[in-house]
Amino acid sequence: MISDIFRAVVELEDEQALELVQKALAEGLPAKEILEDGVLAGLREIGRLFQEQEYFLAELMMGAKLVEQCLGILDPHLPKAEGPKRGVVVIGAVKGDLHSIGYGLVAKQLELAGYEVHSVGIDVPAMTFIDKAREVNADIIGLSAFLVTTISNCQDVINYLKDMGLRDKFKVIIGGAETSQEVADRMGADGWAPNAVEAVKLCDRLLGYV
Template identity: 60%
Template structure:
């Protein structure tokens, strides 16, 4: 088993072939790096599906099948992801997909990595109203509110959360971060967020930096 099998996982996912699940299991059993199986295999496969959707070769039904297949593969990889915690509690994060957005695979990976890095994480789900992020952050005593947005139409909804935090004078209590396909640092700055990360690994670094700069 080697890199070519990881590439094959991406191909199988893009073809919506559930043999991807077996190959993921085989790669994990053979001791291949689970992070590489996730990134180079599963996430790559979803990227390919996104491209086929853009090219109008795939439609909503294919996106749904692909999303489900990827989720099943992630369940196999999940228990093998390396822990990067030094044992100390790092801080508390509430995270979810903003109002109108149903994409939960990306933020699910961020939540998982944050947990493995020692953060207390509360996943709120998808299609979460701006005020519900604030309520959950208050209830859970969170330091960081994580917003996930995958659609050009839902990215602007991140601004509502940022505005509530400001209007309610909670800027010192909660820092707001965002991420998701179609987001970038520039859009995050435009929304007034305190930080942005392109992937789960960098989201952990971002949250650690925020904890050090604002809550230590």
């Protein structure tokens, strides 16, 4: 069943994927297993195909939207994090970027891992990230840039933090279809993650949990 969900997600078979997710829940499979081993694994494979140029931006966006729909079904059944929070993350899409899908998945994975997450939405000015991070005493600022044309707006957040003497107060991570570790290094970000699962691992490393 999990492998069928994986295949349906990779092949962008929307109706089949959603039906299989519902069927898996009805048969008693754990929602977290369905999400991680079926749905998100499928999205990671779509990401690999995108990097290999076998899939293009349209397919990547279709896949992310399908995963978001699957998450809508699974969300009420996912276990809630217990114990003390691991950290506080402010996350959103930078100015000029109107895509919520990618960072929305990251936000959900972080919540499942025990993080307190504050989403600031899409098309967010640099100072809004900083103001929110100061307001909630965040540990990490997560910047999503889905398009090449908006990557420079991640740099704006880092530059403002430096100008305000706050660069050492917050860890800054980036992600998005056209970002990479090289891009993160070039702008002076603290890290980059290619997908939601790796984003959680990155946050854990930055805060010293691993």
